[in-house]
Amino acid sequence: MDRPQDKCGVVGISFGRKRSVAPFLYNALRALQHRGQESCGITVYDGKELTLHSGMGYVHEVLGKKELKDIEGSCGIGHTRYSTTGGSRARNVQPFVGSTDVGDLALGHNGDIVNACEIMQDRQARGWAFLTSSDTELILRLLANELVDNPEVPKAMAIVAKRLRGAYSLCLQVGESIYGIRDPLGIRPLHLGHIEDGYMFASESVAIDTLGGDPIRDVEPGEVVELRKGRLTSHRFAKSKGTAHCMFEWVYFARPDSIIEGSEVYKVRQKIGRILAREHPIEADVAFGVPDSGRAHALGYATEAGIEYDEGMMKNRYVGRTFILPSQRTRESDTLAKLNPIKSVVSGKKVVMVDDSIVRGTTMRRSVKMLRRAGAEEVHVRIGVPHIIAPCPFGIDMKTRDQFLARGRTDEEISKIIGADSVGYLSLPGLEEAIGLPLERLCCGCLTEEYALDIPEGHLSDNTIC
Numbered sequence: 001m002d003r004p005q006d007k008c009g010v011v012g013i014s015f016g017r018k019r020s021v022a023p024f025l026y027n028a029l030r031a032l033q034h035r036g037q038e039s040c041g042i043t044v045y046d047g048k049e050l051t052l053h054s055g056m057g058y059v060h061e062v063l064g065k066k067e068l069k070d071i072e073g074s075c076g077i078g079h080t081r082y083s084t085t086g087g088s089r090a091r092n093v094q095p096f097v098g099s100t101d102v103g104d105l106a107l108g109h110n111g112d113i114v115n116a117c118e119i120m121q122d123r124q125a126r127g128w129a130f131l132t133s134s135d136t137e138l139i140l141r142l143l144a145n146e147l148v149d150n151p152e153v154p155k156a157m158a159i160v161a162k163r164l165r166g167a168y169s170l171c172l173q174v175g176e177s178i179y180g181i182r183d184p185l186g187i188r189p190l191h192l193g194h195i196e197d198g199y200m201f202a203s204e205s206v207a208i209d210t211l212g213g214d215p216i217r218d219v220e221p222g223e224v225v226e227l228r229k230g231r232l233t234s235h236r237f238a239k240s241k242g243t244a245h246c247m248f249e250w251v252y253f254a255r256p257d258s259i260i261e262g263s264e265v266y267k268v269r270q271k272i273g274r275i276l277a278r279e280h281p282i283e284a285d286v287a288f289g290v291p292d293s294g295r296a297h298a299l300g301y302a303t304e305a306g307i308e309y310d311e312g313m314m315k316n317r318y319v320g321r322t323f324i325l326p327s328q329r330t331r332e333s334d335t336l337a338k339l340n341p342i343k344s345v346v347s348g349k350k351v352v353m354v355d356d357s358i359v360r361g362t363t364m365r366r367s368v369k370m371l372r373r374a375g376a377e378e379v380h381v382r383i384g385v386p387h388i389i390a391p392c393p394f395g396i397d398m399k400t401r402d403q404f405l406a407r408g409r410t411d412e413e414i415s416k417i418i419g420a421d422s423v424g425y426l427s428l429p430g431l432e433e434a435i436g437l438p439l440e441r442l443c444c445g446c447l448t449e450e451y452a453l454d455i456p457e458g459h460l461s462d463n464t465i466c
């Protein structure tokens with residue numbers, strides 16, 4: 001793995017008048033497919049009951065063959081998931097559904113609860129039995145339990161939030177009410193938009209654009225927004241004493257056409273490239289990005305450096321999913337099977353290859369080797385984020401410290417390992433400038449090993465939570 005993985009996409013839609021919401025949920029999930037390809041699902045409420053349609057696979061594989069327009073119900077939620085191999089089980093497919101006194105609940109979650117293990121053990125000691133290893137089930141059960149005494153979701157959420165530590169952007173369905181909930185630090189994104197005579201939530205604004213809706217704003221950290229029959233109400237369930245938005249959303253995770261906290265992802269990536277060119281200039285003939293996510297960074301780099309921008313590498317998009325492959329080694333060679341240099345662009349040239357990030361460095365080393373074999377005279381690597389040195393406790397698949405190429409190494413050593421003539425990483429002030437938010441408002445934990453919350457050590461070394 002050369003890039004961080006494990007993120008999810010959530011969506012929730014509520015129309016004012018009667019119409020089938022399922023095709024809209026489907027298209028929104030398709031727009032969020034980059035956030036997770038392992039499994040997906042939707043729930044829809046038809047006025048009497050809540051139905052779940054879910055399964056393992058891409059959104060079009062799971063939901064594309066259904067007659068979605070025939071599914072009755074004008075409100076629903078959806079989820080698309082990517083997990084590590086160990087968590088890739090049909091029973092972890094979301095949304096999770098449960099029955100309570102206040103009606104059927106469904107929950108889709110993007111993030112990771114760092115003290116889930118502690119809470120689960122405490123509840124197990126009181127006789128609770130859990131069906132999965134998922135922290136989403138834990139949130140659903142805590143909420144369901146609280147709703148017995150506090151039937152209003154914002155009040156119940158306020159109590160549950162006091163126990164939860166971590167990242168959670170949630171879409172919750174309780175009958176015909178859809179709730180968008182964002183943790184008090186706003187670690188993962190959640191956007192609110194207007195669609196036809198109703199409203200919707202989505203992990204990224206691009207899903208709202210795709211449905212012909214109008215993005216309105218981010219759901220605020222510590223806010224719960226309720227959508228019901230085309231009406232919207234906002235409540236605060238927790239005080240936000242500061243934010244910790246994941247900087248990786250701008251650097252790599254989110255689609256370039258999304259807007260997060262007011263900044264367009266594509267613009268941020270181009271700016272990263274420009275700053276990188278100022279921080280790590282080099283005499284070269286051509287600059288290109290590792291497809292697809294390094295392209296905007298490379299364009300910014302080439303523009304600022306005044307060198308030619310071209311496509312130095314091609315990606316085969318039809319190799320298929322890498323997550324179902326049985327081992328890390330096969331996943332890495334599969335990633336490589338997707339990339340191939342364009343000889344006429346690189347042969348006899350001093351090239352700058354720009355990528356968004358490096359985790360282990362295995363793929364980068366082999367990419368540099370490919371470029372040399374294709375005749376590149378010099379290969380200079382530029383990385384659009386500072387050195388990744390620490391695990392992510394908030395839902396990204398980077399948990400063991402020994403996997404990080406940059407941990408405890410100088411740029412010269414890194415350069416040697418990946419076989420490049422030079423390597424240059426974006427600085428932290430450069431990242432701050434590109435995103436346009438002060439570092440205190442961002443999570444940069446995997447770069448600095450300083451997190452906005454206390455993280456139990458066990459949580460950083462293991463992907464399964466208990």
Ligand code: SF4
Pocket residue numbers: 004187246247248249391392393394395396443444445446447
């Ligand atoms: S630790 Fe890194 S990947 Fe995880 S939320 Fe923070 S910035 Fe994002």
